[in-house]
Amino acid sequence: MKRTGTRRNSEHLPPGSKKWENNNNGITNHIIMKTITLNKVARHFLTLVFCTLLMSGVNAQPIFQADSTLKTTICGKSPAVNLTARSGAVTICVHATEGVLPEGTQLRVKLLSGPEQQVYVRSLKQNSGITLSQASYYDITLFDRLGHETQPNGDVTVSFSGLESANNASLVVLHAESLNQDGFSFSKKYPVAIVQNKMAVAQYANFHPKDIQFKTSHFSVYVVGTTQTATYNFLVNGILEETQIVLNGESLLEPEMPVAPVGKRFTGWYIQGQSVPLAFHQAVSVPATITYIVNAKFEDVWYVFFNYNGELVATKDIVPPATTTSASGIPLMINVPGKVFSHWSATVDGPVFDFTTPITANTTLYAVLTDRWVVTFNTQGGSPLMPEYIIDGQNATPPVNPTKIGFIFTHWSETIGGPAFNFSSPITASKTLYAVWTTQAVNYTVVYWQQNAENNDYTYYESRVRTGLTGSVATFNTLTYTGFTLNTVKTNEAINNVNVKGDGSTIKNVYYDRNVWTFKVEYKNSSNQWITISSTPVKYGQSTAPWYNAAVNANPGYRWLIARGSTTSYSEAPDMPNKNLTVSGEFSGNTPFTIHYMEMTTNITIHDDYIFYAAGNVNFQFSIEDGIAIAGFTVTNLNQWEPLHTGTPARTGTIYYTRNxxxxxxxxxxxxxxxxxxxxxxxxxxxxxxxxxxxxxxxxxxxxxxxxxxxxxxxxxxxxxxxxxxxxxxxxxxxxxxxxxxxxAPTFFIINHQVLQNPGSTNNMVQI
CATH class of the missing domain: 2.60.40.4270 (Listeria-Bacteroides repeat domain)
Structure with missing residues (x-):
């Protein structure tokens, strides 16, 4: 139903009021503002556009139409602050508790014109999928005493009153929030879920029960109008507990779980006439305005409580009632010395409960214990066994023989490694029996490590499998490696002395060091005397480059021969052989000759150039030995090299390699x-x-x-x-x-529960 206000002239404004005009398309809106006593300074700007939407009637006129003159009223008596503006018979109130609004705050309300509304109408359709009719748009702004825009320091209550001709239950208030270039998003402010037993709390004391009322901490665009809604009335035993009204695309919130009557339990909320429970927190489709009755559904159930030592250890629910139950799956750990579980009883220390009895009421069962002697089987590292609980004077039963990798079980004894226990003897006290084992031969691994050439670390070389008795000291065979000697001290360190384990995981590490030899560099001076440049201990396989290169750099014009008087010279520092080595330098000339080492096709240098000196008129020819070994590469054929005597520039040759x-x-x-x-x-x-x-x-x-x-x-x-x-x-x-x-392999944790009888299967399983 449309309600039209009475137009007033500005001449009738109350004293102290201000008039605000906006002329758009020939429409003049007059809003009256009045200041009520306020206490504290607010910190935010507050803009509110209310679009008031009535749920019935399409293509109708706005519910609220502004008069040319609006009156200022006070929204009842309150210990807090109320700001108000009136449009005809409709009163708009902003209520703030003490300290939320600054002193001297003023209220301004503007009813937006049709063109001003369009940006919100389009955003509502595009971003929320909702089309509204009968819409009224209000722009409400708060100003401080200096005329600056402000907003509350916390929640305020906003209300519309004087809507007697409107159906308040179908009104919808949407809050528009800016999405920058994407327009506006909308959230619903009214109606909200109504909890019947909280109705008195929800209604503010100074407002009429038919007022449209909601809370906000930030005012922007609000749309109030007609669109389809779905009303859900939640009933418990026929009594209305809560009402929720949702728009298309909104979701329902699940009400609090109702208290179930004795002998029943809650199974869900069901729309009247449907067999599937109502889904919450999912988008609801609302093609038309409709009201649903949602009933709380209960089913018959009785509970069986299992009690031990005054504490509840488990609960079983019996559905349907009058059926039987069992003690299977009930976790029970007995912590009383000399006692074991005997049975469940309906009374403390009472007789055995008959589990074939139908359960027709909530039932408590009590664990009853009995005296037993415990015979514990210590397998000494073998497969675990459960203890036995023996009545005084009776005999224990020999358990299944345990297993232990690398050992053979022989018997049980009352002492570690002692004589066999007689299972025919009566048990008159708790005792522990120990498994006695004999060892057997198992495999283990010997790992051989070789010292690195350029540092003192070790690198894995090979491994061998040996056999030894479980528990015995792991031994090894001494192997022969060219250039290496067994490091007895490191091999026999405490950390490397291991005993053979029965599971075959034992590793014995054996270490070999490189032999150390003397590397000597000498040269022949102008007096034909041989002068020693350096004499250094160097490991087998280690590079001699530091000492060799130092001699080469200090003596230009020399060739470095493999022996005195030899015609064969080194083209780079040699690795140390498994013997002493002497490199002899003789002067050969002042003309440099250069050998490049490059990758074929890429011309990437893969090794430092070798430069030697000789007489400039000497014509050197490459031989296959000049193709030195370079890690990761293979030397090409001799005919693919660039010879020294034809190289460019002169006396420059190149040896080519391919990448492996x-x-x-x-x-x-x-x-x-x-x-x-x-x-x-x-x-x-x-x-x-x-x-x-x-x-x-x-x-x-x-x-x-x-x-x-x-x-x-x-x-x-x-x-x-x-x-x-x-x-x-x-x-x-x-x-x-x-x-x-x-x-x-995984790690297992085993918990030993002492029980007299097989507890059966359980649902309380833990993955390990």
Missing amino acids: NYNITFNTMDGGAPVISAAIPFEASIENLALAGYVEDVTTREVDGITYTFGGWYASPVFSDETKFDFAGKTMPAQNLVLYAKWS
């Missing part, structure tokens, strides 16, 4: 064949070339019901920490890579 390709072999250790990668050039990145499908700490495989987790790739099959391989930042080395997958 290598492979990565992945031993997955999961029963599958090794996976070999495609050819990978030396020094190419392998950071992303780890075998797909194997992710550390994620990938798993199951063996005999046990789940193993992939623990990474290792460069040795014994998986020592020093050989773990990390692909991050790696490039292909000058050799093939062989990697091994490590699989880690």
Whole structure:
């Protein structure tokens, strides 16, 4: 129903009031403002546009139409502040508690014209999918005593009153919030969910019950008008508990769970006539205005409470009633010495409860204990066994023989390693029996490490499998490696002295050091005397470059021979052989000759140039020996080199090499064949070339019901920490890579519950 206000002239304005005019399309709106006593300074700007929407009637006129003159009123008596403006018979109030609005605040209200409304109408349709009719738009602004825009320091209550001819239950108030270039978003302010037992609290004391009322802390555009709504009335046993009104696309909030009557439990909210429970927190489709009755549904149920030592340990619900239950799945740990569980009873320490009895009321069952002697079986590291609970004077029963990798079970004894226990003897006290084992031969691994040439660390070289008795000291065979000697001290360190474990996981590490020899550099002076430049201890395989290059740089014009008087000279510093080595320098001339080492086709330098000196008229010829070994490359044929005597510039030659390709072999250790990668050039990145499908700490495989987790790739099959391989930042080395997958077994935790009888299956399972 439309309500039209009475137009007034500005001459009738009350004293102290201000008139604000906006002439748009020939329409003049006059809003009256009046200041009520305020207490504290507010901090924010407040703009409110109210679009008042009545739920019935399409293409109708606005519910609120501004008069040419508006009156100022006070919204009842309140200990707090009320600002008010009146449009005809409609009164707009802003109520603030003490301290929320600054002293001297003024209220200005503007009813927007049709063109001013269009930006909000379009945004409402585009961003919320809602089309409104009978819309009125109000722009409400608060000003401080200096005329600056302000807004409240907290929530205020806004109300519209004097709408007797409107159906308040169908009014909708939407709050418009700016989305910058995307227009406005809208949130619903009215109506809100109504909880019947809180109605008195929800209605502000100074407002008429039919007032449109809501709270806000920020005023902007509000749309109030007619659109389809769905009303949900939530009933418990026929009594209305809550009402929610939603628009198209909004969702319902789930009410508080109602208290179930005795013998029943709540199963959900159901729309009257439907068998599927109502879904909450999901968008609701509202094609037309409709009202639903939603009933709280209950079902019959009785509960069985299992009690031990005065505490509730479990509850079972009986659905439908009058059916039976059982004690299966009830967790129970007895902590009374000399006692074990006997049975469940309907009374404390009473007789056995008959679980074939139908449950027709809430029932409490009590755990009844009885005296028993406990015979505990200590397997000494073998497979665990459950204890036995023996009535005084009766015999214990021999359990299933335990197992222990690397050992053979022989008997049970009352002492560790003692004589066999007689199971025919009566049990008159709790006791522990110990498993007695004999050892058996098992495999273990010996890992051989070789000292590095350029530092004192060690690199894995190979491993051998040996056999020894479980518990015995792990031994090894001494092997012979050219240029290496067994490091007895390191090999026999306490950390490397290990005993053989029965599970085959034992590793004995053996270390070999490089032999140390003397590297001597000498030269022949102008008096034909041999002068020693340096004499240094150097490890086998270590580069002699520091001392060799120092001599070369200090003595230009010399050639460095493999022996005194030899015609063969070195083109670079040699690696130390497994013997003493002397390099002899003789003067050969002042003309430099240069040899380049380059990759074929790319002309990339792969090794430092070699420069030697000789007489300028000497014609040197390359020989195949001049193609020195360079890691990661293979020297080309001699006829592909650029000779010294024809090189450019003169006395410059180039030896060409091709880059080698290598492979990565992945031993997955999961029963599958090794996976070999495609050819990978030396020094190419392998950071992303780890075998797909194997992710550390994620990938798993199951063996005999046990789940193993992939623990990474290792460069040795014994998986020592020093050989773990990390692909991050790696490039292909000058050799093939062989990697091994490590699989880690899970860790189990076992809790031993003392019970007299089999408790049956349980739903309280924990994944480990």
